Amino acid sequence: MTVRVKGIRCTEDDLERNRLLRVHRDNDESESELMLKAMRLGMRLLSAEAWAGGTGQYGGYDPQTLAQRLQADLLPVLEFLIRHDALPALLQGYTAHAGSPLPAPVAPVPPPAGIHREASGAVLAFSGGFLDDDD
Structure with missing residues (x-):
């Protein structure tokens, strides 16, 4: 069963963008088919933002499936941004290792001057925590 949305409101700019995009796409693709593809792409992007647990998390997508689809969706975007x-x-840092999923190495950050790990541990052991129960 197919559910049809009765209508969405598009601006003149949306319609012009659709017309211009169709010049670079399959000649058999209609205005509505391109808008449907755009809507589905947008829904996947919005699904990635729905990370909080519960009903509707990730728009109902399995996280691994969504990650695979977004990877395919976003590759042209990332290539465009690089160009x-x-x-x-x-x-x-990721572009330096093209084809590698590993980030560029990051030098470890030393602790701020004047703070010694051993000393801070000793102070905590001596004083305990203010949230400790005194039962």
């Missing part, structure tokens, strides 16, 4: 030198800083 236009607009990849977010968070991901820039």
Whole structure:
């Protein structure tokens, strides 16, 4: 059974973008087919944001299945960002190892000056925690 949405509201800009995109896609693809693909892509992206547990988590997708689909969806986006030198800083280390899922190595950060791990452990052992029960 197919459920049909009675209608969605599109702006003139949305319709123009649809027309321009169809020039670069399959000639047999209609306006509504392209809008359907865009809606499904958007639903998968929004599903990744629905991470809180409970009904509807990940839009009902299995996390592994959603990850696989998003990987295929986002690859063209990431390639576009790389070509236009607009990849977010968070991901820039990954491009150095093309084809490798490992991030660029990060040097360990030393503890702030004046704090010694052994001393802080001794203080905690001596004083206990203020949330400890005194039963």
